[in-house]
Amino acid sequence: MANSDCKDILNLLPLYMDNMLSEEETDIVSRHLESCESCKRELLYITSISKSTAALSDIEVPRDFSKNIIEKAKEIQSKKRARRIAFFRCTSTAIATAAVVALCVVNIPKTADINKNQTPQNTATPTTDISEIPASHSAPVAENTSLTPAPSTKATEESTPKTTKLPDETPTSGGGSSAFTEYPQNAAAVLCDEDSFVIATVTIPEDMRAQALEILSSCPQDEKGYKAQDIHAILQKLSELGATIETKTDTALTENYIIIG
Amino acid sequence: LSDKNLIKKIKSGDIEAFAKLVSQYEKKAFSFAFRMLKDSRDAEDATQEAFLRVYNKINTFREDSSFSTWFYTILNNICLDILRKRSRAVETVSIHQSDSENDEYELQIEDTTQSPHEKLQKKEAQNLLNSALSSLSEEHRAVIILRDINGFEYDEIAKILNISLGTVKSRISRARQALGKILENNRELFL
Numbered sequence A: 001m002a003n004s005d006c007k008d009i010l011n012l013l014p015l016y017m018d019n020m021l022s023e024e025e026t027d028i029v030s031r032h033l034e035s036c037e038s039c040k041r042e043l044l045y046i047t048s049i050s051k052s053t054a055a056l057s058d059i060e061v062p063r064d065f066s067k068n069i070i071e072k073a074k075e076i077q078s079k080k081r082a083r084r085i086a087f088f089r090c091t092s093t094a095i096a097t098a099a100v101v102a103l104c105v106v107n108i109p110k111t112a113d114i115n116k117n118q119t120p121q122n123t124a125t126p127t128t129d130i131s132e133i134p135a136s137h138s139a140p141v142a143e144n145t146s147l148t149p150a151p152s153t154k155a156t157e158e159s160t161p162k163t164t165k166l167p168d169e170t171p172t173s174g175g176g177s178s179a180f181t182e183y184p185q186n187a188a189a190v191l192c193d194e195d196s197f198v199i200a201t202v203t204i205p206e207d208m209r210a211q212a213l214e215i216l217s218s219c220p221q222d223e224k225g226y227k228a229q230d231i232h233a234i235l236q237k238l239s240e241l242g243a244t245i246e247t248k249t250d251t252a253l254t255e256n257y258i259i260i261g
Numbered sequence B: 001l002s003d004k005n006l007i008k009k010i011k012s013g014d015i016e017a018f019a020k021l022v023s024q025y026e027k028k029a030f031s032f033a034f035r036m037l038k039d040s041r042d043a044e045d046a047t048q049e050a051f052l053r054v055y056n057k058i059n060t061f062r063e064d065s066s067f068s069t070w071f072y073t074i075l076n077n078i079c080l081d082i083l084r085k086r087s088r089a090v091e092t093v094s095i096h097q098s099d100s101e102n103d104e105y106e107l108q109i110e111d112t113t114q115s116p117h118e119k120l121q122k123k124e125a126q127n128l129l130n131s132a133l134s135s136l137s138e139e140h141r142a143v144i145i146l147r148d149i150n151g152f153e154y155d156e157i158a159k160i161l162n163i164s165l166g167t168v169k170s171r172i173s174r175a176r177q178a179l180g181k182i183l184e185n186n187r188e189l190f191l
Helices: A003-016 A023-035 A037-054 A065-089 A094-106 A108-117 A135-144 A206-218 A228-241 B003-011 B015-037 B040-060 B067-089 B091-096 B118-135 B138-149 B154-161 B165-182 B184-190
Strands: A187-192 A198-203 A244-247 A256-260
Touching: A003 A023, A003 A037, A003 B165, A023 A037, A037 B118, A037 B138, A037 B165, A037 B184, A065 B015, A065 B040, A206 A228, A228 A244, B003 B015, B003 B040, B003 B067, B015 B040, B015 B067, B015 B118, B015 B138, B040 B067, B067 B138, B067 B154, B118 B138, B118 B165, B118 B184, B138 B154, B138 B165, B154 B165, B165 B184
Parallel strands: none
Antiparallel strands: A187 A198, A187 A256, A198 A244
16 A cells, blocks of 8 residues: 555554454555554554553542542432431321222212211211221212312321221331331332322232232323323222222322332 | 442442442542543542432433443533533633644643653653643543543443444544644653
């Protein structure tokens, strides 16, 4: 190859040294180098620079660099836990209402029977499948049979249990922090808001789990999760299967929900 | 422990595993950030931010690429953000040190006329190289560091920088030629 080709060869050398040229280009460069001392020296030069660069010492990290990172990571972790615990302790939620509504609809005949004998506003909740559903939640549903959740209102009766319980219930947690710092292991699904904070857990009998997961996977969702308008239908389908839906937070309804199955 | 095992543990909430991951990556990561940003405090902030983003987002890491590729993608993006903010803040400086590929040749190394002693040659070469690297454009600097210092393959560099393989090739080619040109006056140190 003539000297006039050296310019082209020099442009190929940086990739030639990394074996990143095509077979044809590699062949051309190799043949040129056999007869061109100048390009051979250039190859040696840029290869040497590359090796020297690879041998450059790392820059010394500042003192306590990793320690500071770990401390910040721990802060993040404890904040997340604290928020989960705080949410868990709040028992009245819009989702609770939605879940209760859904369950009440499923159990309308029983609720209706109850209402025949008792004043709606002051109903002392009887012992039934839905014995722990407060009357204030069940009564409007019995009247409206609507799936539209009530507005997110703070509970006035903090002591009133809002947990919806069905047969085959498996309690998912108690009041202590250790039970809910992580998602309950026996939950078939966990309903979260967009920040991954648990809004409700769905526990389901073992033999029904496959069907429950099928329901979850068949319901429409986008990259942000399930839409608010679909959540109530999903919860209803799950409760029809015999699910226990236990709410965790008092957060307002968010636009999108994530269900971790 | 391998990255894969550490990631698995971190996903399950093991903070000690995260500490190990940090210790495995901190030197190279900080060095990358320092060489990109040319400022120790900014490099510290960028590297710390990258690690904390990794910690926060570890559950979104799907492991269809290596952890190091994912990590350096995050770190490089943070560095680019800092550089962009800087260039917006100091417009007059950016005019003289623009990203134009030819401008880097204007930034020659200072005082290279004196011959170094034999025993100092290696150190001298390292200093010259560090200076030469810092005078490269950001784009060229990034590919040289990722390829020659961190040892990434071309396709991994393409992922980290979010550019095509062809662009990686042309950038590496030009960056190496640029380095060669900058160090021309000290060629004997590299032969």
